[in-house]
Amino acid sequence: MMIEERSRQGQRRATLLPFAVPDISQLEIDAVLEVLRSGWLTTGPKAKEFERAFADYAGVRHAVALNSGTAALHLALDAIGIGPHDEVIVPAYTFTATAEVIRYFGARPVLVDVEADTLNMDVGAVEQALSPRTRALIGVDIAGQPCDWQRLRGLAESHKFLLVDDAAHALPSTLGGRSVGSWADLTAFSFYATKTLTTGEGGMLVTDCAAWAERAASMALHGISKDAWKRYTADGSWYYEVIAPGFKYNMTDIAAALGLAQLGRLEEMYQRRVAIAAQYTFAFADMPEVEPPTIRPDRTTAWHLYILRLHLSRLRCDRAEFIRLLGAANVCVSVHFIPLHLHPYYRTTYAYTAEDFPIAYAEYQRAVSMPIYSRMSDQDVEDVITAVRQIVAANRR
Numbered sequence: 001m002m003i004e005e006r007s008r009q010g011q012r013r014a015t016l017l018p019f020a021v022p023d024i025s026q027l028e029i030d031a032v033l034e035v036l037r038s039g040w041l042t043t044g045p046k047a048k049e050f051e052r053a054f055a056d057y058a059g060v061r062h063a064v065a066l067n068s069g070t071a072a073l074h075l076a077l078d079a080i081g082i083g084p085h086d087e088v089i090v091p092a093y094t095f096t097a098t099a100e101v102i103r104y105f106g107a108r109p110v111l112v113d114v115e116a117d118t119l120n121m122d123v124g125a126v127e128q129a130l131s132p133r134t135r136a137l138i139g140v141d142i143a144g145q146p147c148d149w150q151r152l153r154g155l156a157e158s159h160k161f162l163l164v165d166d167a168a169h170a171l172p173s174t175l176g177g178r179s180v181g182s183w184a185d186l187t188a189f190s191f192y193a194t195k196t197l198t199t200g201e202g203g204m205l206v207t208d209c210a211a212w213a214e215r216a217a218s219m220a221l222h223g224i225s226k227d228a229w230k231r232y233t234a235d236g237s238w239y240y241e242v243i244a245p246g247f248k249y250n251m252t253d254i255a256a257a258l259g260l261a262q263l264g265r266l267e268e269m270y271q272r273r274v275a276i277a278a279q280y281t282f283a284f285a286d287m288p289e290v291e292p293p294t295i296r297p298d299r300t301t302a303w304h305l306y307i308l309r310l311h312l313s314r315l316r317c318d319r320a321e322f323i324r325l326l327g328a329a330n331v332c333v334s335v336h337f338i339p340l341h342l343h344p345y346y347r348t349t350y351a352y353t354a355e356d357f358p359i360a361y362a363e364y365q366r367a368v369s370m371p372i373y374s375r376m377s378d379q380d381v382e383d384v385i386t387a388v389r390q391i392v393a394a395n396r397r
């Protein structure tokens with residue numbers, strides 16, 4: 001049994017390779033320490049500086065720093081006034097945050113299927129899902145590869161709905177040479193611990209519309225009128241007015257200092273991900289049992305995720321067993337995503353069956369996210385490739 005198991009899994013790394021590790025250098029540590037010593041911990045000058053720097057980076061007029069990407073999505077829908085009778089189109093192949101924010105308003109998330117190659121929402125399926133109630137669409141740039149925003153813009157203009165980009169994975173990514181952040185009406189980024197830029201937890205909402213940005217900034221701090229954060233500063237005032245029942249979504253200066261330092265290192269961290277992805281794709285190219293990601297020629301991806309797909313008909317093991325064998329080789333992997341319509345909440349609320357979104361369902365069953373992060377060494381990358389090669393060789397049909 002032991003010998004058979006060894007031959008199926010191949011060589012084992014000496015230590016466990018985590019799925020994701022944040023890249024925190026002395027720069028980030030110093031920046032956070034400076035804030036801790038400054039006497040100002042919550043939203044203040046660092047958060048404002050981060051917003052300005054981020055807006056410039058993304059090539060947009062306004063950025064609102066928040067405590068999560070989910071908050072950014074929520075405030076995007078709030079800014080455009082989504083109501084209980086509205087429909088918002090989302091891909092089935094995403095994380096629940098994309099759709100749950102629609103439910104916060106009592107509105108309906110209308111799921112659509114995805115393209116088999118990019119795993120991004122299928123524009124043809126979007127067209128079929130349009131109804132007189134369609135008020136907005138949230139596109140997700142899965143793994144970092146931008147959606148087909150040019151075609152989505154065309155549909156949005158002819159059918160009068162707004163575009164929100166869930167760019168939780170897409171920093172930095174481009175479409176047609178232009179950064180993600182400037183394609184949709186509003187764009188939400190996430191700085192969760194596994195993301196390409198992290199503030200531990202955090203997010204940023206960007207837009208060119210001053211009124212939406214102002215509304216989001218106010219709703220992020222209890223719906224208090226302008227510059228609520230200043231009320232404890234010398235140039236602030238004790239007087240404030242509540243203009244709506246808002247939320248508590250503001251980003252702390254501690255997190256913003258971390259974000260600013262990370263933004264300064266984003267290009268360097270991104271280039272490391274690009275190199276790792278290239279190494280994987282080169283190595284997997286001669287294995288017909290697996291399929292590396294397809295990146296369309298008009299786009300670049302942030303490589304937040306490297307989703308390898310298995311050709312299950314060429315393997316004697318299923319995806320769960322493949323993941324177990326990688327784990328036994330000390331390589332941690334994950335799955336992105338379990339399509340929304342398979343989860344009990346969405347399945348039962350909207351009476352979905354697995355086959356309602358056949359591409360999302362089929363691709364999910366063969367998807368494995370490989371470790372990809374800037375702190376991986378060349379040896380780590382080699383170990384992942386070796387583990388995949390050996391498991392494929394031992395389980396080839």
Ligand SMILES: Cc1ncc(COP(=O)(O)O)c(C=O)c1O
Pocket residue numbers: 068069070071094095097098140166168169189190191192202203
């Ligand atoms: C596609 C997608 N959207 C939104 C989010 C939510 O981001 P956050 O965890 O910062 O709230 C995530 C988080 O992982 C995500 O993967």
